[in-house]
Amino acid sequence: MSSVSTASSVFPARFGRLTRFAKVAGQRLSLLAIFLIVWWLAAQRVPAFILPGPGKTWNALLDLIATGTFAEDLGITLYRVVAGFLLAALVGTPLGILLGANRRLGSFCEPVLSVVNTVSAAIWAIFALIWFGISNGTTIFVVFMEAMPLILTNVWQGAQSVNAEYVELARSFQMSRSKVMTKIYLPTVLPYFFSGARLAFGFGWRVSLVAETIGSSNGVGYRLRQAADLVQTDQVFAWTLTMVVLMVVLEYGILKPLENHLFRWKKRA
Known part of the structure; x- marks a missing residue:
């Protein structure tokens, strides 16, 4: 039964x-x-060089795929975005926990974060071009500088929401600071981290194109600039369509399902 x-x-x-x-x-x-x-x-x-139709854009996309450099350019852009994003997560997460756990230090560093957030991706790209030249480092640095503050801010907010009674209880049991961080702060900030990470990854894709148009000799951003210089609007639309589809697949095919799986207990609660 x-x-x-x-x-x-x-x-x-x-x-x-x-x-x-x-x-x-x-x-x-x-x-x-x-x-x-x-x-x-x-x-x-309107003329095709101003707004190509879906059919012309599709044919341009097929031509790009047939060139042989399509997958290479897409792969190098993906590598730069992922590398910058991972660096941002490795730096922003512990810093956010540290600033959230130490209110005095957080208040002291808050103006610095506000200044960093006001600097646009184009300015970071110019600095990166001066410091790293035409290399992978230019795009990785720009993605890092745009993604890291977003992750740091979200993790910081998560660390501030930690119940102070739990922290005091852990200290009464003489738990080390590292255990307090990993056992109390880290589980609390994980939802905030994923929220910021999804936002930062999307921003990373967008700013990577800006960086590649300025300081790269390959990648999607470089090809977009090349197509625009030659007034090949159908290729511009084809590359744009490719990036949109890839971002949607990564967002709704990987990041969002991963977040839902890790925090499925919240829905049950």
Whole structure:
């Protein structure tokens, strides 16, 4: 009897999830269809070098893939973004925990973070070009400087939300500072970290293109600048479409499912 009742409760739950998935997928596909129709209609009224249509953009994308450097440029941009993002996470996470755990130190360093946040990616790219020249370091540095403050700020807010009673209890049991950080602060700030990391990764993609247009001889940003200089608007749209699709796949195919899996206990609670 228990197995029958379990099965009867599982099937409706699965059916409900499938229904919700089909509904969301239908909404997304409808939105995509509307976008393509509006794009196609707009492209009929202006020259192709101003606004190429979906068909011309698709053909340009196929031509780019056939050149052989498409995967290489995409791969090097992905490498630069991931490298800058990982460096930002390795630096921003412990700094955020430290500033959140020490209110006096946090108040002292807050103006510095505000100044860093006001500097645009283009300015960081110019500095990086002076310091690193035309190299991978230029783009990695720009991604790092844009992503690190976002991660640091979110982790900092998470560390400030730690219950002070837990910290006092841990100290009464004479737990070391490192254990207090790993056992109390780290679990609390993880949701804040993932929220900031997703935002920082998206920013990293965007600023990497800015950096590559200025200080790189390969990558997606460099190809975008090259296509724009030659007024190859269809290639500009093709590269842009590729980046959008890749960002959506990484966001909704990896980052968001990973976050939902790690923090599924929050939904149960």
